[in-house]
Amino acid sequence: MFVKELVINFYETAAIIVFGIGFVTLLLNRNIIKKIIGFNFMDTAIYLFLASKGYIAGRIAPILAEGTDPTVYQKAVNGVLTNVPTVEKYINPIPAGLVLTGIVVSVSFTAFFLALAVRLYREYHTLDLHEIISIMNKEENKE
Amino acid sequence: MISLIDTLKSFVDGAPVKKEDDTKLTIKKVSKHHETSFTERVTSMIEKGESKTARSAYTVVAVIMAVIIIACLIYTVSFLPHFGGADNPANSSEVVKAYIENGIHDTGATNFVAGMILNYRAFDTLGESSVLFIAATTVIILLFRHKTKEEEKIATVEEEVYEDKHDVILRHGALILVPVTLMFGVYVLFNGHLSPGGGFSGGTILGAALILYNLAFGDKSTQKFFNYNINKVVKISALTFYALSQSYMFFTGANRLPIPDINGVAGSLISSGFILPLNIGVGFEVACTMFGFYSLFDREEI
Numbered sequence: 001m002f003v004k005e006l007v008i009n010f011y012e013t014a015a016i017i018v019f020g021i022g023f024v025t026l027l028l029n030r031n032i033i034k035k036i037i038g039f040n041f042m043d044t045a046i047y048l049f050l051a052s053k054g055y056i057a058g059r060i061a062p063i064l065a066e067g068t069d070p071t072v073y074q075k076a077v078n079g080v081l082t083n084v085p086t087v088e089k090y091i092n093p094i095p096a097g098l099v100l101t102g103i104v105v106s107v108s109f110t111a112f113f114l115a116l117a118v119r120l121y122r123e124y125h126t127l128d129l130h131e132i133i134s135i136m137n138k139e140e141n142k143e
Numbered sequence: 144m145i146s147l148i149d150t151l152k153s154f155v156d157g158a159p160v161k162k163e164d165d166t167k168l169t170i171k172k173v174s175k176h177h178e179t180s181f182t183e184r185v186t187s188m189i190e191k192g193e194s195k196t197a198r199s200a201y202t203v204v205a206v207i208m209a210v211i212i213i214a215c216l217i218y219t220v221s222f223l224p225h226f227g228g229a230d231n232p233a234n235s236s237e238v239v240k241a242y243i244e245n246g247i248h249d250t251g252a253t254n255f256v257a258g259m260i261l262n263y264r265a266f267d268t269l270g271e272s273s274v275l276f277i278a279a280t281t282v283i284i285l286l287f288r289h290k291t292k293e294e295e296k297i298a299t300v301e302e303e304v305y306e307d308k309h310d311v312i313l314r315h316g317a318l319i320l321v322p323v324t325l326m327f328g329v330y331v332l333f334n335g336h337l338s339p340g341g342g343f344s345g346g347t348i349l350g351a352a353l354i355l356y357n358l359a360f361g362d363k364s365t366q367k368f369f370n371y372n373i374n375k376v377v378k379i380s381a382l383t384f385y386a387l388s389q390s391y392m393f394f395t396g397a398n399r400l401p402i403p404d405i406n407g408v409a410g411s412l413i414s415s416g417f418i419l420p421l422n423i424g425v426g427f428e429v430a431c432t433m434f435g436f437y438s439l440f441d442r443e444e445i
Contacts, residue, residue, distance in 0.1 A: 062255040108277070
C-alpha cells in the first residue's frame with residue numbers, strides 16, 4: 001500500500017529524493033562551490049514538487065485555448081459575468097507563479113553566495129571550508 | 144616506516160603521506176602536547192577541526208539526520224492526494240476557480256498566470272524584482288572595484304592579445320545570433336500577457352544576447368552603449384516605475400485603471416492595462432541584472 005502510493009505520486013517521490021541528494025551534498029561536501037550546487041539541487045526539487053502538485057491529468061496550460069475568442073469573456077452585464085472560461089479545461093495556475101518566485105530567489109542567492117566564495121578565495125586561497133576555519137583560528141590565536 | 148595501513152588511510156582521508164622524519168616530529172609535538180590538560184587538548188582539537196573522530200562523527204550524524212528527514216518526507220508523500228487528480232484540495236479551491244473564470248474580465252490577460260502574477264499578486268512580483276535588485280547590489284558591493292592605471296594598461300594589452308577579437312567563427316556567429324536573440328527576447332517580453340513568457344523569461348533572453356555580444360566584440364564596444372551608469376539608471380528607473388504604478392493601482396481600487404487606450408480588447412497586443420508596461424519594466428531589470436552578474440564575475444566591473 002505504502003509503495004503503491006509512492007508509485008502513484010512518483011513525481012513527488014522523485015522530488016523528495018533529489019531534495020535528499022542536495023541536502024546530503026550540502027552537509028558532507030567541504031568545498032563551498034559544491035555546497036552551492038547542493039542548494040541548487042534542493043531548489044530544483046522544490047520546483048518539481050510544486051509543478052507536479054499543480055498538474056491535472058488531461059488538461060492544458062492556463063493560457064486561453066487556441067481558437068476561442070477572448071472578447072466574449074471580457075463583458076459583464078450589470079456586474080454579473082455572463083460568459084466565463086471553463087475551469088475544467090485548464091490546470092492550476094498558482095504553482096506556476098510560486099515556481100517563478102522560487103527561481104528568482106534561487107538565482108539571487110546563488111549569485112550572492114558565489115560572490116562571497118570569490119571573496120573568500122581571494123582572502124584564503126582555498127575553497128575548503130575546514131581549511132578556511134583553521135586558518136581563521138590560527139589568525140585569531142596570533143592576535 | 145610507512146605501513147600499508149597508513150598509506151591506505153591517507154588515500155581515504157586525503158591526508159599527506161607521512162615520512163619517517165615527520166613521524167618523529169609529531170611524536171615530539173605530542174609529548175609537548177601533554178603538558179596541557181586533557182580538556183584543553185580536546186577543545187583545541189575540536190576548534191581546529193583536526194580530530195578525525197569528530198569529523199567522522201559529524202559525517203555519521205549528518206547522514207543519519209538526512210536519512211531521517213527524507214524518510215519523514217517520503218512517508219508524508221504517501222499520504223498526499225493522487226498525482227493529477229482534479230479533485231485535489233489544491234486544484235479544486237475557490238482561488239483557482241476565481242483566477243480562471245474572472246481572469247480575463249478582471250485583468251484582460253489571456254495568459255492566466257501573467258494576469259495572476261502581475262495583477263492579482265503584483266506585490267509578490269514587486270518583491271521578486273526587489274530581491275533581484277538587492278542581489279545585484281550586493282554582488283556589486285562584494286566584487287566591483289575600480290582598476291588602477293597599471294591594471295588598465297595590462298587589461299588593454301591582454302584584450303589586444305588574448306581577446307576573442309580574432310575568433311572569426313565566434314564573431315560571425317554572434318553577428319547572426321545577437322539580432323535574432325534580441326528580437327526573440329523582445330517578442331517574449333511584449334507577448335507576456337498573451338502567450339507563455341513575460342518579464343522574467345524575456346529579460347533573461349535579452350541578458351543572454353548582451354552577454355553574447357560582449358563575448359564576441361569585447362568590453363570596449365559593449366561599454367559604448369551599456370556601461371555602469373546606464374545599467375544603474377535603467378535598473379533603478381524600472382524598479383521605481385513598477386513600484387509607483389503598482390501602488391497607484393492598488394490605492395485606487397486594485398482594478399484596471401479606466402484608461403481605454405491601455406486596457407484595449409483582450410487578446411490584442413495593447414491590452415490588459417498595466418501588465419504590458421510592467422512586463423517591460425521587469426524585463427529590463429532582469430536583463431541588467433543578468434548582464435551585471437556576468438560581467439562582475441568575469442572582470443569585476445560592468
